Amino acid sequence: MTAPLVEVEQLQTYFPIRRGLLRRVVGNVQAVDGVSFSIARGKTLGLVGESGCGKTTVGRSILRLVEPTGGRVAFDGLAVRDLRGRDLRNLRRRMQVVFQDPYGSLNPRMTVRALIEEGLIIHGLGSARERVDRVVRAMERTGLSRQALERYPHEFSGGQRQRIAIARALVLEPDFLVLDEPISALDLSIQAQVVNLLIELREQLGLTYLFISHDLSVVEHVSDEVAVMYLGRIVERATAAALYAQPLHPYTLALFSAVPTVDPARRRRRIVLVGDVPSPSNPPRGCRFHPRCPLAESVCREVDPPMVSLPEHAVHCHVAARELARSGGNASVAAATIAALLADRATPPTATLSPG
Ligand SMILES: Nc1ncnc2c1ncn2[C@@H]1O[C@H](COP(=O)(O)OP(=O)(O)OP(=O)(O)O)[C@@H](O)[C@H]1O
Ligand code: SF4
Ligand SMILES: [Mg+2]
Numbered sequence: 464m465t466a467p468l469v470e471v472e473q474l475q476t477y478f479p480i481r482r483g484l485l486r487r488v489v490g491n492v493q494a495v496d497g498v499s500f501s502i503a504r505g506k507t508l509g510l511v512g513e514s515g516c517g518k519t520t521v522g523r524s525i526l527r528l529v530e531p532t533g534g535r536v537a538f539d540g541l542a543v544r545d546l547r548g549r550d551l552r553n554l555r556r557r558m559q560v561v562f563q564d565p566y567g568s569l570n571p572r573m574t575v576r577a578l579i580e581e582g583l584i585i586h587g588l589g590s591a592r593e594r595v596d597r598v599v600r601a602m603e604r605t606g607l608s609r610q611a612l613e614r615y616p617h618e619f620s621g622g623q624r625q626r627i628a629i630a631r632a633l634v635l636e637p638d639f640l641v642l643d644e645p646i647s648a649l650d651l652s653i654q655a656q657v658v659n660l661l662i663e664l665r666e667q668l669g670l671t672y673l674f675i676s677h678d679l680s681v682v683e684h685v686s687d688e689v690a691v692m693y694l695g696r697i698v699e700r701a702t703a704a705a706l707y708a709q710p711l712h713p714y715t716l717a718l719f720s721a722v723p724t725v726d727p728a729r730r731r732r733r734i735v736l737v738g739d740v741p742s743p744s745n746p747p748r749g750c751r752f753h754p755r756c757p758l759a760e761s762v763c764r765e766v767d768p769p770m771v772s773l774p775e776h777a778v779h780c781h782v783a784a785r786e787l788a789r790s791g792g793n794a795s796v797a798a799a800t801i802a803a804l805l806a807d808r809a810t811p812p813t814a815t816l817s818p819g
Contacts, residue, residue: 509686
């Protein structure tokens, strides 16, 4: 097996909270607190979880758009956090990002040509003529015609603007893209086109993706593996097939139960979680999900659940660990038991859960 392209180990990113005249640090938002995963070359890891759980911060920390507080990030074997100057610039060319908002992320005063060319100029790549060729090639790859070269972003629809943003990333011939909610701001009718384009580009160019989205169906469609985040941590991670067929973590089950589905095998009783997500500046001790978990036991309030690993599946939960042990490691049996327990215990509606 080849080495993963991206490896993240115990990543921590805290944001200081400052107060008073002297802007003294009085605490930290623990946006990401001990996240580990790897992504093989050419594969896609989907990242899901409620708003504010730290998905964007994971993506930005890998790219060093924010400085991580701790942990290790390796890209193609390079220790990302140790790189400086030219080495960091070279690495940044190989790792690009596409944001949610194609309106806010494109400077309205720049033409499409200037927008896509900008990265090539910053990185000192190619002569003026070569740069135009590369710009046109990137536009063609994303389905934009060269007639668009001298036009401005406001002349385009949301879907086409997102194609411009993707071309802007692709022109640098990266290996890895962080796609942070790349379709959430688009009309439903064009979301599928952009998703299909991203899949095609991954296949044609051998790209590797971190795909952040609150749309669980799209994540399943695009991803090889999926990680579920809650309050700065990954609580469950598995191949997309294993996670969607046999979710083991109560939080994952609650997220999935909120998604309408036509597939009777997937239809689950809605699990309504009580209470708000606690503040990431003061996360609960023990299992961070315990204040909202219908299955919480006394151990959950005290002891951080360790990871239990199966070949295609990893989960941090005391009850899941016990059910896996009881079933001899049979995820399907354990998942069915946990789903039944949750259906019994999930409380009547007092708060709703919205993924993303
Ligand atoms: N620059 C920053 N300074 C201070 N706090 C921040 C900063 N960026 C993010 N946070 C906080 O870190 C936590 C995680 O935020 P993040 O944007 O990573 O979440 P997210 O999962 O991407 O949410 P969403 O689904 O809404 O995009 C939140 O509590 C957020 O308020
Ligand atoms: S460890 Fe306990 S509180 Fe946390 S998810 Fe599992 S059952 Fe719920
Ligand atoms: Mg985000």
